[in-house]
Amino acid sequence: xxxxxxxxxxxxxxxxxxxxxxxxxxxxxxxxxxxxxxxxxxxxxxxxxxxxxxxxxxxxxxxxxxxxxxxxxxxxxxxxxxxxxxxxxxxxxxxxxxxxxxxxxxxxxxxxxxxxxxxxxxxxxxxxxxxxxxxxxxxxxxxxxxxxxxxxxxxxxxxxxxxxxxxxxxxxxxxxxxxxxxxxxxxxxxxxxxxxxx
Numbered sequence: 001x002x003x004x005x006x007x008x009x010x011x012x013x014x015x016x017x018x019x020x021x022x023x024x025x026x027x028x029x030x031x032x033x034x035x036x037x038x039x040x041x042x043x044x045x046x047x048x049x050x051x052x053x054x055x056x057x058x059x060x061x062x063x064x065x066x067x068x069x070x071x072x073x074x075x076x077x078x079x080x081x082x083x084x085x086x087x088x089x090x091x092x093x094x095x096x097x098x099x100x101x102x103x104x105x106x107x108x109x110x111x112x113x114x115x116x117x118x119x120x121x122x123x124x125x126x127x128x129x130x131x132x133x134x135x136x137x138x139x140x141x142x143x144x145x146x147x148x149x150x151x152x153x154x155x156x157x158x159x160x161x162x163x164x165x166x167x168x169x170x171x172x173x174x175x176x177x178x179x180x181x182x183x184x185x186x187x188x189x190x191x192x193x194x195x196x197x198x
Contacts, residue, residue: 015080022070030070034063037081040151041088047146048092050135058095062088078157085151086161089143096139126189133183141176148173 013021013029015036021029041062046055065087066073066080073083134142140162147158159169 016075019070019073019075019080022067023073030067033066033080037084038063040081041084044085044146044151045088045092047131047134047150048089048139048142049095050131054095058088058091061091077160078153082153082157082161085147085153086163089147089161093139093143129187129189130184133180133187133189136183137176137179140172141179144169144173144176145180 013032015033018029018033022033038059042055042059045058045062046052049055049058062084066084078085134145137145143162144158147153147161148155153161155170155173156166158173159166162169162172164172
């Protein structure tokens with residue numbers, strides 16, 4: 001086994017440099033990649049699945065695959081973040097195919113009636129309503145919306161993550177937005193309500 005690669009401590013190594021080091025078995029380089037990308041991969045899994053424990057499992061599986069695939073990895077498109085998000089999205093789709101049961105937690109009774117508490121409770125209820133509407137969408141619609149709006153990926157990178165051409169992705173995103181609008185209207189959530197969350 002080759003000795004771990006060392007980086008100039010004054011410069012932050014790129015993801016590509018770290019992946020080359022991981023391909024050689026460099027554990028600190030792997031840990032650095034995990035530190036950089038763990039939150040966004042977990043956030044995506046959690047929003048796609050709606051289950052924190054499942055999201056943790058699939059986030060861990062995504063990074064295990066990064067370790068396993070590092071020797072064959074080649075930079076392209078959105079680099080390591082896009083590759084990780086594609087792996088995580090596919091793992092989530094597989095998990096969702098196996099379990100189609102969606103549960104929604106029941107809110108506790110409101111006890112604090114102060115104006116700030118009421119606003120926080122309303123925002124919490126609105127966020128839960130939004131998550132419920134997202135959960136009702138087909139998996140690919142939900143993934144397209146999450147990658148574009150929650151994770152802030154360009155259409156081109158989101159299309160690469162979902163292994164689609166750009167035209168097909170933009171068409172999917174348009175259908176997803178229409179479907180989400182319908183779900184929000186049926187839930188009684190309007191655009192003015194959503195502005196309160198920002």
